Amino acid sequence: MDILHITSHMGDGAGKAISGLAISGSAGGANTHSIMLLDKPQKINHINRCLNAGITVMGYNPKAIESADIIVLSWWGGGVMKRFIEDFPEAQCRIACWSHINGLYMPALPKYLTKNSDYLLATSPVILENPNICVHGELIYGFGDFQPEKAPVKTDYLLKNTEFVIGYVGMPGWKRLPRNFFDYCRKVINKIPNCRFVLAGEASEEFKQALSESEIAEHFTLTGWVSDVDKLLPSFDVFGYLMCWETSATTENSVLEALACGLPVIVSKMPIGKYLLEDGTSGFLADTPEQYAQIMESLYLDSRLREQIGKAGREHAIKKYRSDENLDRFNAACEEIMKYPKSIHSFKKGEGR
Numbered sequence: 001m002d003i004l005h006i007t008s009h010m011g012d013g014a015g016k017a018i019s020g021l022a023i024s025g026s027a028g029g030a031n032t033h034s035i036m037l038l039d040k041p042q043k044i045n046h047i048n049r050c051l052n053a054g055i056t057v058m059g060y061n062p063k064a065i066e067s068a069d070i071i072v073l074s075w076w077g078g079g080v081m082k083r084f085i086e087d088f089p090e091a092q093c094r095i096a097c098w099s100h101i102n103g104l105y106m107p108a109l110p111k112y113l114t115k116n117s118d119y120l121l122a123t124s125p126v127i128l129e130n131p132n133i134c135v136h137g138e139l140i141y142g143f144g145d146f147q148p149e150k151a152p153v154k155t156d157y158l159l160k161n162t163e164f165v166i167g168y169v170g171m172p173g174w175k176r177l178p179r180n181f182f183d184y185c186r187k188v189i190n191k192i193p194n195c196r197f198v199l200a201g202e203a204s205e206e207f208k209q210a211l212s213e214s215e216i217a218e219h220f221t222l223t224g225w226v227s228d229v230d231k232l233l234p235s236f237d238v239f240g241y242l243m244c245w246e247t248s249a250t251t252e253n254s255v256l257e258a259l260a261c262g263l264p265v266i267v268s269k270m271p272i273g274k275y276l277l278e279d280g281t282s283g284f285l286a287d288t289p290e291q292y293a294q295i296m297e298s299l300y301l302d303s304r305l306r307e308q309i310g311k312a313g314r315e316h317a318i319k320k321y322r323s324d325e326n327l328d329r330f331n332a333a334c335e336e337i338m339k340y341p342k343s344i345h346s347f348k349k350g351e352g353r
Contacts, residue, residue, distance in 0.1 A: 001031045001334055004068035005098075008039045008080040010057075013142065013253065015046025017100065017123075018074060020144015023053045024327050031331070036064060039080045066091040070337050073117070075099045077107025077248075085113060085347040092342040094118050096333065100142050101248035102126050104271055109133065116347055118340045119333060124250035125275050138333040141326050142251040148260035148317040154234040155262075157307040163196040164300050167236030167263070169229055169254040172222065173204030178244045178268070180289065182214055187293035189219055192300050198236065200226045233261040238299050238306065242292070243268040252276060259283065259317035264309040266295050282316035283309060 003025070005018050022033035034056040041047055047057050058064065065071060071093050075081060098121040103109025111132065114120055120137035122128045128137050166188070170176055178184070188195055200223045211217050226232055233239075239258035243249055245268075255276050258265050267273040269285035277283035286292040299306050 001069040003033045003070045005072045006036045007074040010046045011043040016144045017142035019046040019050045024145045062089045071095045105246040119337045140330050145323045151260035152230045157303045165237045166240045169200045171201045172199045173207045184289040184292045187289040188296045191297040239263040239265045241267040259313040262310040262314040264306045282313045
């Protein structure tokens with residue numbers, strides 16, 4: 001099968017998800033993957049990775065759409081992709097929508113997009129459980145060729161210094177973190193005065209300003225962008241991943257990488273944390289500052305609990321988040337999609353099937 005991925009760009013999570021699937025999917029030789037970019041790329045590391053693996057990366061090419069066996073539309077919202085699908089070319093094709101947002105909040109997962117695609121590929125179970133999305137679908141995580149069994153492993157769970165390090169990897173800001181994030185942190189500080197929050201990633205200016213004006217800024221380290229997260233993760237004592245309730249999150253690679261490392265992970269239960277780990281077994285779920293602080297205190301006081309949860313989390317990641325199994329599900333979905341005849345697709349509101 002010739003599979004063409006269409007995406008706005010290949011930066012950060014988009015590049016990781018698409019490049020990893022394309023490279024691993026082409027490695028066996030049964031299928032070929034190529035990638036079409038709708039916008040000028042700003043980051044090329046994942047593009048170079050594809051090119052080095054023999055994956056074709058092209059600009060907009062209507063002929064490639066009609067010649068491919070399957071089109072995979074990678075949906076994160078965004079004006080570029082929205083304009084493209086609303087003016088989709090009159091090409092005979094089969095289309096799978098690969099949604100990388102949960103659709104519960106903005107950006108939306110448009111009904112006219114899912115309705116008029118032949119198949120839905122979902123990066124979280126929450127998407128397929130949405131009663132408003134009644135189409136054929138399959139769970140295909142957006143973690144690329146992630147191999148949890150090869151992740152660096154935390155081996156020592158004893159506290160190394162006078163501080164209890166609570167790590168986070170992402171882009172600290174109010175688009176991702178809850179607006180009362182500092183209330184969570186204050187509760188933790190009250191119970192663990194020697195804690196330190198290490199937030200890795202490019203923080204928003206608004207977040208940095210709010211932190212600088214708070215009375216708890218001395219408990220924080222903002223690392224900025226980190227080139228080698230694998231080396232940073234084992235230095236954390238725990239991994240705290242709080243999300244705002246209006247998040248569009250799905251796979252959350254940062255959480256999976258922390259689990260694979262063997263870190264004890266505490267993540268927001270709603271809306272998608274409950275799909276990422278098993279509460280009290282492979283990690284913890286918390287949705288209030290009080291819950292979060294209580295769990296942190298329990299982990300702070302008990303190195304054996306940190307080790308138990310961390311090792312169980314790693315086992316969970318290896319069992320549930322394997323790229324080979326993810327690729328198998330993708331290939332099986334493609335076999336189903338190939339049963340549909342090629343047809344003209346319209347994604348204008350009110351049109352189509």
